[in-house]
Amino acid sequence: ETGVTQSPTHLIKTRGQQVTLRCSSQSGHNTVSWYQQALGQGPQFIFQYYREEENGRGNFPPRFSGLQFPNYSSELNVNALELDDSALYLCASSPRGRTGTEAFFGQGTRLTVV
């Protein structure tokens, strides 16, 4: 069984640029959530995708956007990067089912904006 994989593992971008982060969900999982974890903080929910549509969003501006593909993989796009976007971005997948089902996390993408 393949777990959640994210790419790239590390990334350095310049303020104002755009970035795309990628996530392959665990086999059999059709729901993908993205989280931002700033240094020394807990993960913050960005948004979730189910059936290729956004299914819930946290308190993040529209320059954070995403996609989900038919194979359930997902992308997180961030436009007009700001210094405060520097963080570990975590992808989590879960099967759509009963409330209370846990999510399985990838190892994250460390984004540094300079």
Place this chain on the structure above:
Amino acid sequence: AQSVTQLGSHVSVSEGALVLLRCNYSSSVPPYLFWYVQYPNQGLQLLLKYTSAATLVKGINGFEAEFKKSETSFHLTKPSAHMSDAAEYFCAVILGAGNQCSFGTGTRLTLIP
């Protein structure tokens, strides 16, 4: 809105000592609660979860947590700490039907040899 609060951003214990990491929740409905562990430069790994089946929940690596409604708490314990337990621990609560989570700010557990 549902949320969790972790008391103590840093906890240090001696190897072999009891580990106690505190988490209090705020929820208007019966919550679904989780404890996750994060090792350096890694993602999050599920330790255990509470889904109302039993108030004492046993997880991996010898950890357990007790749900106490009267205290709105879900503290994580381990009877005897091991050096490999040094990590960041996060308490989390389900936000809604999509199983999105709200995480606490984390507690860094340090082991003293």
